[in-house]
Amino acid sequence: MTPEQLAELETYSPEELELLERELAARLWQARWDAWTPYPWQIPPGEVETHGMWLQLGGRGTGKTDGCARFMVEHVNGPACDDRLPGGHRMSIIAPTQGDAVESAVNGPSGLKAHDPRVVLRTTVGGTYVRWPSGAEAKLFGAHTPDDVERLRSGGNRCLVWLEEAAAMRHLGPALAHSAMGLRIGPRPHYIASTTPKPRKEIVELLARDDVLTTRGRTRDAHHLPQMMRDKLVKQYAGTRLERQELDGEVLQDVDGALWSWGLLDRGRVGAPMPMSRIVVAIDPAVSNTADSDETGIVVVGIAADLMPDRLGQLQRHAYVLDDRSGHYHPHEWAATALAAYDEWGADRIVAEVNNGGDLVRHTLHSIRPGAPFAAVTASRGKQRRAEPIAALYEQHRVHHVGAFPELEDEMTTWVPGEPGSPDRMDALVWAVTHLMVKAGGGFAAVA
Template identity: 65%
Template sequence: MTAPAELDQRLAGMSPAELELLEQELRARLWQKRWDRWKPYPWQVPPDEVPTLGWWLQLGGRGTGKTDGCARYMVAHVNGPPCDPRLRGGHRMAIIAPTQGDAVEACVNGPSGLRAHDPRVVLRTTAGGTFARWPNGAEAKLFGSHTPDDVERLRAGGNRCLVWMEEVAAQRRLSEAITHSEMGLRIGPNPHYIGSTTPKPRKELVALKANPKVIVTQGRTRDAIHLPAEMRAHLIAKYAGTRIEKQELDGVLIEEIEGALWSMAGLDAARVGATPPLSSVVVAMDPAATSTDEADEMGIIVAGRGQQYIPDRNGFQRQHGYALDDLSGRMPPVEAARKAIAAYHQHKADAIVAEVNNGGEWIGTVVRQIDPTVNYRTVTASRGKVTRAEPVAALTEQGSAHIVGSLPDLEEQLTTWVPGDASPDRLDAYVWALTHLMLAPAGNLAAVA
């Protein structure tokens, strides 16, 4: 072993070019050491070959290393044969996540991201977008699929040899993301997708799973031995025998839930791409249990009622309802109020409607403190959740209640909630909104000055 003093002397005698070469060599050895140390789960082992324009799709429960497997695959792809030798680095790839921030956090910088498998990867933001880049010049451009602007960026996203779609089932504009990215899969002899997701009942995911060009691997949380055993045991014991266990832990794609008031087929049949002119818009809020409870979600749904009277499936002429946006999430009260107020102004809403039975009295106080110009109204539940939800579900069956585009988290709650279970906050906010716009008799809502 070389003594420290002798090593310092040898380093001091090197030129800058020699030091740079030494650093590159040490980095390469470190990367190779990390690379060789990785021990995959069986479901993280990719197929020998993915069909051209096909997929390798990892369905898995929580903690099964879906992101890890896709990051490893992309790094191996970069270090394999060039897809186009004319390109610097031989590869131009894309990473599409629910938002561009998710792509940065989970797919590049996170503990299972690209940099965990290859520390030479750097993140660069230029006028052309945000890229993960390798020293040899290969690159992966990062996209989101949340807003219309994201879709336009994908439309002009350029040609690629590999597309990684992260959390496929959570992407709001999934269909458009697939369409526009597929049109750019043109580089090399075998352009294709890799995908990672916890499954949700999305029609696009059902179609992918049934596609013969999609190779599916599936992992279960109970088999994820790298997770602490106590955590696995807790999750399995808590959700044993439930839909959550099948979907969130076993990675099973559940297409329909017996007893659910809404079905994905029904939502799809009523789905629209845009709204007609609207006569009224509301922002409905369903609070977490208390103003300090961040464990539960705050339900925030924007919905409108059309001006025109259009026949429903029964031939009855009526104004139709449209779910425009889902802003729900786990957040503190002030953030929830600010989101609702911003949506109120953005959509030129008539009111913010909030349920006050379940500790929601704080909403009016916070909203008035932030913006006293908002028209704020309260609703009080005089009937049970099932009694309130059934007429709204019937509107979907009749073809008079529509989701505009895709609201995957709301749709999952609608299609997986069975009466008798605790109803989730997105669903509750949606029910309040549609009830107010289409079903509430006069005087059912109280205006709050």
């Protein structure tokens, strides 16, 4: 800005400066808006019906979030859904967690602020909201815990709901059910959704609905993504089953030879656990000591206090998978993460397999918290032999997932005995259920 322009600004009144600021913000928004070049799959293929959905399935870097953010901004700047509302619109954004909604759908490089810099994020007593200058707003929700889902019950009525990374939501089914109850504002309230596809029951059911319009994008066609990045992703997944899911946006079905199937997991899935008599945190430590190594599996499993019928109607003990804290950690980080899970869930002890770093786990835990309860699990050598009894318990309907654990379930449903790879989350699950429900001789235990 020149000295002359600065001098002229000093002559403006506060009201004139505010008007100028609004005008410049509007021009900036219009410039960004006009510069957007969509992929074909970022454009809905028609008008979405009431309570229907536009579902974007795509691989990495295909602009799924970008397309939904653009759609929501267009909706806000379109005809009012209810003239009685400030700005005419009241919407929701639901993500795996509320933090994900803020980070990805609002503040991220493809989020709402990238399409409309006038968007303001506010947290009040009533929750976290995105607001436009017109007064239109979208409330942010997560779908990670039962409490998150309960908040959706009182989330208010909406004209548009955006589901961000729907397949990664732990409680996707209840989130859909409760948010639908509030889709009642305007002439055509509906959903938009963006996700990397996973063969979860809810996703498969959505794809079968007549009122769900689906578009699909492939990473190799995402020309806005740098070629170097596309080449790296293709090289990383080339020749694997996940290439079709993570890059081509396909919903893959069950893997031949895998010990678990999506149908098996869904049949045992529950919304909330029964009262627990025991809870353990199981650790499968990464092989090396860097955060860039394999993941460290950290899974929380409990056993119900009461006996319940199994698949044949016989009263048996049932286990519940409660949490998955796995990730890339240094040793002291995974130990601290496991101890935090131990405290939060009121667990009895932390367990690890004696032949797979059990002593390492004990020593690392005790370096942070001396005397922390620890038990070494002894299981058959070989992943297949130790995993098969646990898969059998699932077949008997004696192991249940509380909500969804997408990364853990991906490992369970894609690992085939005899194939290379280290399914760390699955291994941690196996250690936990083995400790709670499998006898030393290989039979099933009724743990008191």
